[in-house]
Amino acid sequence: MPVEKNPFQLQEIPPDAPFCDRERELAELLAYARAGGNVVVYSPRRYGKTSLVKRVQDRLRVDGAVTVFVDFFGVTSVDDVAARLAKAVFRVTHGREPLWRTALRVMRSFRPVLKPDAGGGFTLTVEPAGTGATGLELLEGTMESLGAFVREGGAPVQVTLDEFQEIVTLRGALSVEAALRRHIQGHRASYFFVGSRRRVLLGIFNERQRPFFRAAINYPLGPLPPEDLARYLVERFAAGGRTCPPEVARRLVELAAGHPYYAQKLAFLLHTGGGRICLKALDGALERLVRSEAPVFEAVLQGISPHQRRLLRALAFEPSAAPLGAGFIQRHGLGSVGGVQHSLRRLEELDLVERPAPGAPWRVVDPVLGLWLRRQEEDRLPGPA
Ligand SMILES: Nc1ncnc2c1ncn2[C@@H]1O[C@H](COP(=O)(O)OP(=O)(O)OP(=O)(O)O)[C@@H](O)[C@H]1O
Ligand SMILES: [Mg+2]
Structure with missing residues (x-):
């Protein structure tokens, strides 16, 4: 069966x-990187942070820079943080003399292990180099090595730490922050700290008593501009051999609230749906989108307390500038002000709710989660007697 290519x-x-x-963002981030700047790039989930910073790194590589990319998603320990940093240096220098030799010489805490794989390439892992150091000592040693690599590599270095907020989940997180900060401030390199748990990530850089206080430029990434996104979708449909009328593209962008991932997924589902691309077909795609995301949303709800769930539902129905007000609490059966305060803080930490500007209404961050929550509630309404 021929596989139809979905664009x-x-x-x-x-x-x-x-x-x-993202032209402006690309240019600005490139300028910051070239100036050796440190930047916190943040947005809700799946706004395109990783794709964008990798694009920036790609351009920098063309100019001869060394671009180190580390993903901290799911880090389990300080040793793990150190190992990921070292591995990223070996990954980017492998096959690039004389950088590889420099990396082998200066990276003292770990050594690379290369094994041929079936595809004719190599798999790369790292193992401790037998210094006996663990924990913070190992991290300090690795950061010192990274500093030596920056000094001696002979090329500008850009380091991107994706899902950086994950370090706060580690035991002794504040000492980890302090160690990273101490070394990073001495490196003549540009660092990007990227993440989607905005409250947590921004806390690291904007709370006065934290080691990284004011150590980087805050750089929020917004949704895609509606006109550009609609045009992009029409072009992508055309690349897949389909015609998408502009009003359908505009409606799709509206339904996705400019959210890059949901726009792509809705378009993907609309494309696979076959038939003519029209507003009715878009409704069908939206149904399939909500259904396909349901397991993700169920997992989200399972990870929070019943009271947090109730508050999340309440905000899905009624975005509110005063969720602590008596009216809101009463309408949604939320109990005490203290309870709502606590749940609100937790939901914000999880980046499930946000207040887009000071004084603006609190709302559910993810537009499709909001829709799903509203529909669930509506499903529960009793039918006519
Ligand atoms: N500029 C863009 N143009 C088109 N699609 C985009 C763009 N940016 C992001 N996307 C869509 O969003 C998806 C998520 O992108 P990416 O993984 O880079 O986001 P992220 O913000 O790093 O996500 P996460 O929060 O999960 O780490 C992509 O697979 C793509 O569908
Ligand atoms: Mg990402």
Whole structure:
């Protein structure tokens, strides 16, 4: 059976694949990196942070820079943080003399282990180099090595730490922050700290008593501009041999609230749906989108307390500038002000709710989660007697 090519991309977008807009962001981040600046890049989940910073790194590589990319998602220990940093240096220098030799010489805490794989390439892992150091000592040693690599590599270095907020989940997180900060401030390199748990990530850089206080430029990434996104979708449909009328593209963007991932996924589902691309077909795609996301949302709800769930539902129905007010609490059966305060803080930490501007109403961050929550409630209404 021939596989029909779907022109919509649900994974991270490689630097050479079609990308919607982000021209200004790309130029600004490039300028910060070239100036050796440190930047916190943040947005809700799946706004395109990783795709964008990888694009920036790709451009920097063309100019001869060394670009180190580390993903902290799911880090389990300080040793793990150190190992990921070292591995990222070996990964980017492998096959690039004289950088590889420099990395082998200066990276003292870990050594690379390369094994041939079936595809003719290598798999790379790292193992401790037998210094006996663990924990913070190992991290300090690795950061010192990274500093030596920056000094001696002979090329500008850009380091991107994706899902950086994950370090706060480690035992002794504040000491980890302090160690990283101490070394990073001495490196003549640009660092990007990237993440989606905004409250947690921004806390690291904007709370006075924290080691990284004011150590980086805050750089929020917003939704994609509606006109650009609609145009991009029409073009992608055309690349897949389909015609998408502009009003359908505009409606799709509206339904996705400019959210890059949901726009791509809705378009993907609309494309696979076959038939003519029209507003009715878009309704069907939206149904399938909500259904396909349901397990993700169920897992989200399972991870929070019943009271937090109730508050999340309440905000899905009624975004509110005063969720602590008596009216809101009473309408949604939320109990005490203290309870709502606590749940609100937790939901914000999880980046499930946000207040887009001071004084603006609190709302559910994810537009499709909001829709799903509203529908669930509506399903529960009793039918006519
Ligand atoms: N500029 C863009 N043009 C088109 N699609 C985009 C763009 N940016 C992001 N996307 C869509 O969003 C998806 C998520 O992108 P990416 O993984 O880079 O986001 P992220 O913010 O790093 O996500 P996460 O919060 O999960 O780490 C991509 O697979 C793609 O579908
Ligand atoms: Mg990402």
